[in-house]
Every structure is written in structure tokens, then in C-alpha cells.
Amino acid sequence: MKQINAEILTIGDEILYGQITDTNSQWMSAELDQLGIKVVRKTTVGDTEEAILTAFEEAESRADIILITGGLGPTNDDLTMPMLARYFDSEIIMNEAVLNHVKDFFERRGRVFTELNKRQALVPKIAQVLHNELGTAPGTWYERNGKVFVSMPGVPHEMKNLMKTHVLPKLQQVFQTPVIYHKLIKTVGIGESFLADKIKVWEDNLPEHVSLAYLPSVGHVKLRLTAVGEDREQLEKDVDLLIKSFLPLGGDYVYGYDNTTLEEAVGDILKKTGKTIAFAESCSGGYVQHKITTIAGSSSYFQGGVVPYHNDHKINLLGVRPETLEEHGAVSGACVKEMAEGVRKLFKADIGASSSGIAGPGGGTSDKPVGTVWIAYADGEKTITKKLQLTQNRELNIKLTEIAVLNLVRKRFTT
Amino acid sequence: MKQINAEILTIGDEILYGQITDTNSQWMSAELDQLGIKVVRKTTVGDTEEAILTAFEEAESRADIILITGGLGPTNDDLTMPMLARYFDSEIIMNEAVLNHVKDFFERRGRVFTELNKRQALVPKIAQVLHNELGTAPGTWYERNGKVFVSMPGVPHEMKNLMKTHVLPKLQQVFQTPVIYHKLIKTVGIGESFLADKIKVWEDNLPEHVSLAYLPSVGHVKLRLTAVGEDREQLEKDVDLLIKSFLPLGGDYVYGYDNTTLEEAVGDILKKTGKTIAFAESCSGGYVQHKITTIAGSSSYFQGGVVPYHNDHKINLLGVRPETLEEHGAVSGACVKEMAEGVRKLFKADIGASSSGIAGPGGGTSDKPVGTVWIAYADGEKTITKKLQLTQNRELNIKLTEIAVLNLVRKRFTT
Incomplete structure (x- = not known):
């Protein structure tokens, strides 16, 4: 299978100048990694036309997928939409569906809807709009010559929701990436190397389509099982069976799975x-x-x-x-x-x-x-x-x- | 004064794949910003020769200062030193001072010093070595055609110490940036906008060389005063006087300064x-x-x-x-x-x-x-x-x- 590469492009002076930490790109990398998509570069540029257009070009030359966050506010500083329109040689139009959503979003919160807010509904004509139910700036999706550009707001919970509900499933479809299933086994009271010793034979005998990672943190060691295949239900079954054979070896140290604390x-x-x-x-x-x-x-x-x-x-x-x-x-x-x-x-x-x-x-x-x-x-x-x-x-x-x-x-x- | 631009380049697969969050670049941006140096791009690339060399070239074309972190371990995955040597057309030599430091570092911790550890002392001949007292991988400094490259380890406390003790003072010297003095006023029990109201007249009358930023966090508002000039002592005096005139307005809410919790x-x-x-x-x-x-x-x-x-x-x-x-x-x-x-x-x-x-x-x-x-x-x-x-x-x-x-x-x- 051909390796699919991605580049993550973050747009915004506030990130460049160190006013906020970019936690988005780590989350995105980890999600893409689960689909077998490899992030080959992360880039952050400021709010200037030239920097953004150069970054688009460079990213397209390196990656199959370009995921862009930030620069989507309604003010003149926010250049992502106009630059995408220019890059894809498309005019900017008012999207009625987005406009209605933004109006509704403001009304439901009892906030005044101004002329400026209308501008959130301006998108390049060529774009496929991805509905952002948690905010006002829409996601947009572009395909050209087998490459995909996606633009999303930089607000973490809006970006994550767009990724989960729209972007990751669409990428999986377009690039036909395999199904990946993860399970975290959470242990306490044993160090990484002692645990590794205890479960060595089990680990050595993992089937080819399942891999194991040790994720140590203060006082805890998490084991991440990753199964790759085509059928999610089958993968869940495979992993459940492996956990059954794990428990007699390391079960004393297991306090839970996945998000359990x-x-x-x-x-x-x-x-x-x-x-x-x-x-x-x-x-x-x-x-x-x-x-x-x-x-x-x-x-x-x-x-x-x-x-x-x-x-x-x-x-x-x-x-x-x-x-x-x-x-x-x-x-x-x-x-x-x-x-x-x-x-x-x-x-x-x-x-x-x-x-x-x-x-x-x-x-x-x-x-x-x-x-x-x-x-x-x-x-x-x-x-x-x-x-x-x-x-x-x-x-x-x-x-x-x-x-x-x-x-x-x-x-x-x-x- | 000519604007000095910097690019921050992070090297390492573990950052690309989302295994760790990059908090270094935010800290570096904020420190450079204090010297009036503008970060124009942040880039993260993986551990491959081509990606690193391309990133060097691109960064040099855009920035006056290129700050590099990561890729300095002693194993074959770690390519920053050999790539810097190639980029600056320099041979790699064993630096005796670094070698002695590394030996000493291991001995004092009772750890075994192996052949592999020796490789931490291999640096490009052309490099100026910056002593890393907190770790084994040295910082290195390169100047060519008015541009500066600096390589530092990715371990946050080692990088920060190198920046504070070597890199920032040297950059200040080479690029003759102004002296910048900061003071944080820490408040609790009042919201950002109420505080802004209370101190409006004071804020409007700040002298030209002093600026104010509001940094809100859970339950607290920090005020950051930044004074720019040539004489640090004078700046400290200026800021102290401003704080004296601030206290009658907002003093009830002030619990401390700078790092006080x-x-x-x-x-x-x-x-x-x-x-x-x-x-x-x-x-x-x-x-x-x-x-x-x-x-x-x-x-x-x-x-x-x-x-x-x-x-x-x-x-x-x-x-x-x-x-x-x-x-x-x-x-x-x-x-x-x-x-x-x-x-x-x-x-x-x-x-x-x-x-x-x-x-x-x-x-x-x-x-x-x-x-x-x-x-x-x-x-x-x-x-x-x-x-x-x-x-x-x-x-x-x-x-x-x-x-x-x-x-x-x-x-x-x-x-």
C-alpha cells in the first residue's frame, strides 16, 4: 500500500508569537497515525498573504493531505478563506446554509448578529462545506489532482468535532485507509521494564496485525494495543481475546481500560x-x-x-x-x-x-x-x-x- | 531599526507522530518576542536527511535566526549534527571539553559511560560550542552571511537553560536588540474587564516605552508590563514607579509578582x-x-x-x-x-x-x-x-x- 503523507498547517500570529500553545497538531497527528497516515511536516505561519500562499504550495509539493487550522475569524486579519479561494482559483460566495446556521447560532445564545458575523458564511465556491455544529466558522474541503486540502477553525473542540464527524471518515474513504482499533490497558504499581519482562512471551506472540506500545506516565504504565484490518468488529474480538491471555500475566496491575482513571x-x-x-x-x-x-x-x-x-x-x-x-x-x-x-x-x-x-x-x-x-x-x-x-x-x-x-x-x- | 526574523525548527519523529506535545516553541517565541525578534515560521520535520536539509535551506531563505531543537541523541536516528556539518561544509570532530563534561556527567550520576555516549561529543568543527550544564548534548552556534543557526537539545529544561545563559544574550549582542524588561502583576478576585475599567486612566497614560498585556487564567488575571529601552536598571525603575501608581487603583487584587503563586x-x-x-x-x-x-x-x-x-x-x-x-x-x-x-x-x-x-x-x-x-x-x-x-x-x-x-x-x- 502506498504511504499517505499529511502536512499540518497552523495559521495565526498568536501561535507564532507564543501567546498560545498549539495542542491541536499533536491531537491531529495522533488521529492521523491511527489511520496509517503519516504526518511529514508541521508548519506554523503568521497572518500574511505571502506566508500563507507559500505554505500552501510547499505543503502540496510534499503531502497528499494538507490540514489547515486557524485564520477563519470574520475580521480582516483572517486570511485563510481568501487565500484558499486564490490558491484554488475560485470566487468567494455567500453560503446560505452556513449563513442560516450562524444566524441561528447567535440567536440561540441571545447574542446580536452583525454584518461582520455574516462574513463567516463567505466560502470559496469550489469548496465542499463541512458543517461546524459547535461554532460559526465552517470547515471546508478541497480536492485537486489526488490531493486534499481541509480548512478548519483553530478552536480545539470545534476542530476535534469536525475531524471526528467529517474529516477522518472522508479521508478514510478517499484514501482507502485500513480500519484501526485501539485499546488502552492501564496499569499501576509496576515499572515499564518489569512489566515488559512479565509479558515478554505474550508480546512476542502477538499476531502480525496487532502492535503494542508502552506509554509510561507518572506512576502509571499504559499499554496501547493497535489492531489493523478491515472489519472493526473482528478487530475488537481479536483484541478482547489478546487481553484475556494478557490478564493471567499482568492482570494484578491492571486497574482499567481506555479513559478510566x-x-x-x-x-x-x-x-x-x-x-x-x-x-x-x-x-x-x-x-x-x-x-x-x-x-x-x-x-x-x-x-x-x-x-x-x-x-x-x-x-x-x-x-x-x-x-x-x-x-x-x-x-x-x-x-x-x-x-x-x-x-x-x-x-x-x-x-x-x-x-x-x-x-x-x-x-x-x-x-x-x-x-x-x-x-x-x-x-x-x-x-x-x-x-x-x-x-x-x-x-x-x-x-x-x-x-x-x-x-x-x-x-x-x-x- | 531593521526587523530581525527568526524561524523555529523542531526535529523529531516523536513530535510529528503526536507522541509528545511541543511546548518548547511557545516558550522560545515568547522569549524572542521580548527581544523584539519576530518568529516568522515554526516548522517540525522528522528524522530524515532530506527533510532536515530542505528545512535548513528554506529557513535560511526566510529568517535571520534559525533555532533548532531535537535530533541530538547519540544513536543513528539522530541526524541534526551530521546534517549541520554537511550544511556548513564542515568536518565532524571530537570536542574534548564536551567529552570530559559527558564523562563527568555520567560518573557523578554513577552511570556507566559507554562508547555510544562518546558520540555526544562529536560536533561540526565550524561550530561554536555552547556548554549544556544540565545534560550531555551540547548546544552549537553557527554564523554565516549575517545569519545565525543554533542547535539545542529538545529536553525542555536543558533548552531553556541554554537559551537563557547563552543563546539570548548572544543574539542580543549580534543583532543589537534593545533591552526589554518584564514584570508580571498577579491579581485575583476580579475579572479582566472590571480590572481594565478600574485602571483605564493609568493604562492610557503609560509612557510610550511601556506596554501592558492582560493574561487571564482560571480565577486569576496577570498583567504583564513590558518596558523597552537601553538600560535595564532604568527600565526597572520606570516599571517600579508605574506599579506604585497602579497600586492605589488595583492593589486590593494584587497577591504578588512574577512567579509567586x-x-x-x-x-x-x-x-x-x-x-x-x-x-x-x-x-x-x-x-x-x-x-x-x-x-x-x-x-x-x-x-x-x-x-x-x-x-x-x-x-x-x-x-x-x-x-x-x-x-x-x-x-x-x-x-x-x-x-x-x-x-x-x-x-x-x-x-x-x-x-x-x-x-x-x-x-x-x-x-x-x-x-x-x-x-x-x-x-x-x-x-x-x-x-x-x-x-x-x-x-x-x-x-x-x-x-x-x-x-x-x-x-x-x-x-
Whole structure:
């Protein structure tokens, strides 16, 4: 199969001058990559006629597909439409369908529709119009000599919606790209190389049409399975089977698939089992509770918690024994044990979990250097404590502690 | 003065294929803009000889300065150095200073120095080497026919350090750009247009060599003053005077300058006044405590706090009266008042602050729609409550509540 190449062209002074970050082109690259279309260049130019026309020419000389974003506002700075008209030797006309949509869009929002707004409906006659339901500037599509130009607004959610509903399906049709199916397996509690070791035989035996990528991020490793073929249903089945054979090897570390987060996964477990939870966070400073409460509906399993930053409060609120602190210090298995058991009782929850550690940059000793963190889980029957040796970086230590606490809870339900 | 133009060239398949976001070029654009150097194009190409050489040629035809990042690793995929050597018709030599630095770099980290690592010290003979103290790949600088090429590693903190310590000062020298001085004024608690109204006369009377930009972000508005001239000390004085005349107009909303965060500003106030604080967070779910504890040394003023997610705990732990909850509900001025006063006593802190609200997406009523939030401040003498009407978005409501709580504390010390 011939390799299909694309170029992404971003138009706008605000990107050139560093006023906004271009996140569009990364998203577009990744989507095109899923269709087997290779991005060979990304270009950003400013709002000048010459720069835009030169960029069109250069892009057409290199790529089969030219995806353009930006420069579509209704003011005189916005040159993408007139330059496309000139490039394709076409006159500019008022598109009635777009005009009605823009009018309607303003009316529904109670905003005044002005003469200037009308200009959003001016498009090159030669263009195929792609309906932008989320905004006023339409997408437009041009084909000439086997090459495709697409112009889209730069507003990320408008561009993404146009790509998903119009552009990607049309590209798939025109260039007859294969069907691609992705599934993310999300793991926690194991490093990339250890995981790779565990699943080596499985990975080596993946069928030809399925590939695997490791996507590590703070505290997590995602595995992306990509299956390429012609029939989406068949690909889904293939991937499901592969995941079944994966689980006996790496299943202990899997907390979910695709967009599931760890805090959602833990929330789902608690909801399903009808258990409630409370947290006592010292070094993680409330971050576990923050993550838990970002999930809508978390009040059905999250009772609450404390951040007993000073030792007095560990004693008074949670019932940690002064002798424990004297003998072992606050950063110890004995202390987090009593914290987890104490917060469980205080909040009348089924489960208590806790953290205490030296987040840094100061406060380390030779016995307990910066990055030493203890965490605990208690459910009335059993209390489990765990020591972590983390990093020199305070913010990273807070995040890694949060992940470890949630994973400690998760694992009690899977093993 | 002649306009100096720059092009930013990013080299690497991982950027083209959407595996990582390019944040470097935005930062570089903004820095160049501060020197009055205009970025006229940004280009990203993959790791192929032809693409890189063509990009060099095209960039040189358009720009005076070509800033290149990426493609500097020691493996065969990394082509930037050999292509620069070919482009500038220069042989590649082993640079002893770089070699020693790389060896040293590995030794100090206890990592094994291999033959492959030696290749980091191979640079075109014609290049001026820019010492990269934070990494192993050096920066290199080339001048020909009044144009400057600079190659830097793509790792953001290495690139930024090279830019600040070597590249920007050298560009300033070679192209004799004016001195530019920036100061950020950071405000909270007022919207962009209200602030603009308040300071209109001041803004209209800014001297010619000083300009103002509004940089809004979630819950905050930053004002960036940019002064252009020849003498940095004079510019600093000019800007300081302007800030003095700004403060009577907008000073109530200013929490700091440049890189200061709101949580740092509040921490500094508490440290300076010797006051301690505790928080009772319902709808903000621990996020205020998380932000406060990201600051190293916060244990000197942060006693701790609770997240009494269920009403029972508001009663049992904080002493909120059951009648208050019955009469007014948990999302009420009466409830947050008792929460702030209660948490202050519970943690024996000088100040207590609290939140309770409907973060959404569910749980709204016609009386108290999603986004209704109450916050309170108590210091033993006075208790202040405040009602916020926020958004439909849960995560945004949590963040906006956090900012409002910290700002409520801050304002008690400034008014």
C-alpha cells in the first residue's frame, strides 16, 4: 500500500508569537497515525498573504493531505478563506446554509448578529462545506489532482468535532485507509521494564496485525494495543481475546481500560462492594481526597478525612499513641497503622487509609531520607502497611503517594 | 531599526507522530518576542536527511535566526549534527571539553559511560560550542552571511537553560536588540474587564516605552508590563514607579509578582504574621489543603484540616449544630460559619477557613443550583462568610472554590 503523507498547517500570529500553545497538531497527528497516515511536516505561519500562499504550495509539493487550522475569524486579519479561494482559483460566495446556521447560532445564545458575523458564511465556491455544529466558522474541503486540502477553525473542540464527524471518515474513504482499533490497558504499581519482562512471551506472540506500545506516565504504565484490518468488529474480538491471555500475566496491575482513571477505578470498586472509605493524609496533604472527590457521585462511598499535618492532631483526632510517635516517629509503619485504624473509626467508615512521609526538599535524615513514605490500609479485619522510597521532588512525592494509597486500596479487592 | 526574523525548527519523529506535545516553541517565541525578534515560521520535520536539509535551506531563505531543537541523541536516528556539518561544509570532530563534561556527567550520576555516549561529543568543527550544564548534548552556534543557526537539545529544561545563559544574550549582542524588561502583576478576585475599567486612566497614560498585556487564567488575571529601552536598571525603575501608581487603583487584587503563586502569597502572609491555619473543606474536597502543602515549609503555619464530606462529620467533628443543617442545609452561610469556627478550635489554629457547595454535575436544586458555593473565614474575633455562584463544571468549581478560600484569607490581612 502506498504511504499517505499529511502536512499540518497552523495559521495565526498568536501561535507564532507564543501567546498560545498549539495542542491541536499533536491531537491531529495522533488521529492521523491511527489511520496509517503519516504526518511529514508541521508548519506554523503568521497572518500574511505571502506566508500563507507559500505554505500552501510547499505543503502540496510534499503531502497528499494538507490540514489547515486557524485564520477563519470574520475580521480582516483572517486570511485563510481568501487565500484558499486564490490558491484554488475560485470566487468567494455567500453560503446560505452556513449563513442560516450562524444566524441561528447567535440567536440561540441571545447574542446580536452583525454584518461582520455574516462574513463567516463567505466560502470559496469550489469548496465542499463541512458543517461546524459547535461554532460559526465552517470547515471546508478541497480536492485537486489526488490531493486534499481541509480548512478548519483553530478552536480545539470545534476542530476535534469536525475531524471526528467529517474529516477522518472522508479521508478514510478517499484514501482507502485500513480500519484501526485501539485499546488502552492501564496499569499501576509496576515499572515499564518489569512489566515488559512479565509479558515478554505474550508480546512476542502477538499476531502480525496487532502492535503494542508502552506509554509510561507518572506512576502509571499504559499499554496501547493497535489492531489493523478491515472489519472493526473482528478487530475488537481479536483484541478482547489478546487481553484475556494478557490478564493471567499482568492482570494484578491492571486497574482499567481506555479513559478510566485510578480514582474512578477505586470508586467503582467501592460502589460495587458497598464499602465506604476515609483517609488520614499527612505527607500527601489532602491530595488523595482531592482526587477521590473529583469523581461525581463520590459522596456515596467517601465519608471524609483529615490532614493531621502536626503530630498533635495525629494523637488527638486519630488516637495515635504518643509512645508510637516517640519510639518510631511519625514516618513509620506503626504510625500510619494507627492513623488508618483511627480515621476508619473516626469517620465510621469500612476502610481507612493513611500516609505519612518526608515529601522534601527539607526534613530528611540519614535514617529517613527525603522521599521516605509510609502508607497503610485498614478494614477492621486486617491492617497493611507499606514503605515507599520515592524521589527528591516534593510535588512528585505527593503525586506518587496518592497513587500508591489508592493502589493499596484497589489491591485489597483483587487479591 | 531593521526587523530581525527568526524561524523555529523542531526535529523529531516523536513530535510529528503526536507522541509528545511541543511546548518548547511557545516558550522560545515568547522569549524572542521580548527581544523584539519576530518568529516568522515554526516548522517540525522528522528524522530524515532530506527533510532536515530542505528545512535548513528554506529557513535560511526566510529568517535571520534559525533555532533548532531535537535530533541530538547519540544513536543513528539522530541526524541534526551530521546534517549541520554537511550544511556548513564542515568536518565532524571530537570536542574534548564536551567529552570530559559527558564523562563527568555520567560518573557523578554513577552511570556507566559507554562508547555510544562518546558520540555526544562529536560536533561540526565550524561550530561554536555552547556548554549544556544540565545534560550531555551540547548546544552549537553557527554564523554565516549575517545569519545565525543554533542547535539545542529538545529536553525542555536543558533548552531553556541554554537559551537563557547563552543563546539570548548572544543574539542580543549580534543583532543589537534593545533591552526589554518584564514584570508580571498577579491579581485575583476580579475579572479582566472590571480590572481594565478600574485602571483605564493609568493604562492610557503609560509612557510610550511601556506596554501592558492582560493574561487571564482560571480565577486569576496577570498583567504583564513590558518596558523597552537601553538600560535595564532604568527600565526597572520606570516599571517600579508605574506599579506604585497602579497600586492605589488595583492593589486590593494584587497577591504578588512574577512567579509567586496564591498559595505562596498566603503562606508568606501567615509566616510573616506568625499565624496558623486549618481548613474544613466539603465541596473543595481537600484541594485547598493540597495546594497549601505543595509549598515546602508549609508545616510552620498549616496545622491541618478535615474533609467532612458527610454531614454527620460536620456535626461530630466540627460542632456544626444539627439545627443549622436542618434549617439552612449544608450549603449555607450558617453552616460554613460553624465549620470555619469549628475547625479553628479543633486544630487550635489562629484561623479557620471552610467551604461547602454543590460542585455538580448533580445535586442542584432551583434554590441552590449547581455551582452554588459558600465559604467562610474565622479568626476568633470575626467570622466572614461569602456566597459564590460558580459554573456547571465540577473540576472548575473545585479550583475556583480553592482560589476563593485562599483569597478570602489573604484579604483579611490587606484590608
